[in-house]
Amino acid sequence: MNGRIALFTDDPGWHGERLARAFARRGYQARPVALADCRVDLEAGGVVIPGFEDGLPDAAFVRGVSGGSLEQVVLRLDFLHVLPALGVPVYNPARAIEKSVDKAMTSLLLKLAGVPTPATWAMESEAQARSLLMGECARGQELVLKPLFGSQGKGLRRLASPADLPPAEACQGVYYLQRYVGPAAGWEDYRVLVVGGAARAAMTRRGATWINNVAQGAACAPAPGDPELGRLAEAATRALDMDYAGVDLMRDRSGRLTVLEVNSIPAWRGLQSVTRADIAGLLADDLIDRHLARRPEERRA
Numbered sequence: 001m002n003g004r005i006a007l008f009t010d011d012p013g014w015h016g017e018r019l020a021r022a023f024a025r026r027g028y029q030a031r032p033v034a035l036a037d038c039r040v041d042l043e044a045g046g047v048v049i050p051g052f053e054d055g056l057p058d059a060a061f062v063r064g065v066s067g068g069s070l071e072q073v074v075l076r077l078d079f080l081h082v083l084p085a086l087g088v089p090v091y092n093p094a095r096a097i098e099k100s101v102d103k104a105m106t107s108l109l110l111k112l113a114g115v116p117t118p119a120t121w122a123m124e125s126e127a128q129a130r131s132l133l134m135g136e137c138a139r140g141q142e143l144v145l146k147p148l149f150g151s152q153g154k155g156l157r158r159l160a161s162p163a164d165l166p167p168a169e170a171c172q173g174v175y176y177l178q179r180y181v182g183p184a185a186g187w188e189d190y191r192v193l194v195v196g197g198a199a200r201a202a203m204t205r206r207g208a209t210w211i212n213n214v215a216q217g218a219a220c221a222p223a224p225g226d227p228e229l230g231r232l233a234e235a236a237t238r239a240l241d242m243d244y245a246g247v248d249l250m251r252d253r254s255g256r257l258t259v260l261e262v263n264s265i266p267a268w269r270g271l272q273s274v275t276r277a278d279i280a281g282l283l284a285d286d287l288i289d290r291h292l293a294r295r296p297e298e299r300r301a
């Protein structure tokens with residue numbers, strides 16, 4: 001056996017099985033473990049991961065960081081932050097996960113990197129949000145309100161008039177607002193998987209509603225062969241310093257591609273159904289090649 005991988009997840013499921021099989025084929029044993037079950041123990045070297053009491057894993061693959069109190073989430077992220085200092089590479093790294101889970105930070109980093117993304121605002125003040133929405137509606141624009149830490153298309157609202165603005169308590173006290181970019185035709189957007197810096201698979205998602213997430217019932221189809229899709233997805237992934245990412249893009253009414261969000265723990269079951277690429281295999285290869293494979297001179301030793 002070449003080594004052992006901790007697969008951080010509460011629910012290994014289909015993705016966990018695929019990854020475990022892909023790693024096994026490459027000589028690595030991947031064991032699922034929940035971050036909530038890990039603990040800090042300075043007497044035992046710092047971090048104890050159930051199933052790895054006899055020695056830390058060679059690497060960790062993050063498939064899920066479950067929600068909880070702020071304290072619980074911070075402790076779970078502590079493990080991801082400290083493991084590299086203990087010689088255990090973490091895929092995706094904690095910083096990348098933090099940046100992408102927070103949609104406001106994602107938007108800022110995309111903007112700083114010059115990656116096209118819709119006009120976006122984030123604020124705590126209900127009065128500021130209302131005045132923004134009034135101005136946008138007066139210009140004939142709609143806004144999309146998203147949970148700052150949202151995923152899978154849950155909790156999104158389209159705001160077409162100032163009366164649509166919910167009270168601050170209804171959105172955890174933060175208004176993350178993005179200009180609605182009407183799709184060029186029908187309800188559809190794109191998901192591109194970038195692994196190790198290169199776009200490796202892409203699909204068109206056709207939504208049952210304007211929310212084109214697979215988790216919301218969107219149908220998957222192979223994406224058109226547009227090199228711009230891959231180029232923008234790669235730029236978005238670089239902007240967030242990710243090993244791999246699932247990038248959501250949409251074409252606006254004038255046909256221009258724009259990046260809606262970048263996912264650091266993307267699901268790929270829908271994408272796998274429309275691509276020949278072996279996605280779990282690509283991820284396992286990338287983690288091993290860039291973080292674990294020994295240098296040729298070491299291999300000879």
Ligand SMILES: Nc1ncnc2c1ncn2[C@@H]1O[C@H](COP(=O)(O)OP(=O)(O)O)[C@@H](O)[C@H]1O
Nearest residue numbers: 150151152153154178179180181211212248261
């Ligand atoms: N600004 C927007 N304009 C139009 N549609 C949007 C916009 N933002 C999100 N959507 C739709 O909602 C879906 C979910 O939004 P996204 O930002 O990816 O959040 P989530 O993390 O929930 O997937 C997108 O895939 C897209 O179909």
Ligand SMILES: [Mg+2]
Nearest residue numbers: 152153248261
């Ligand atoms: Mg999304």
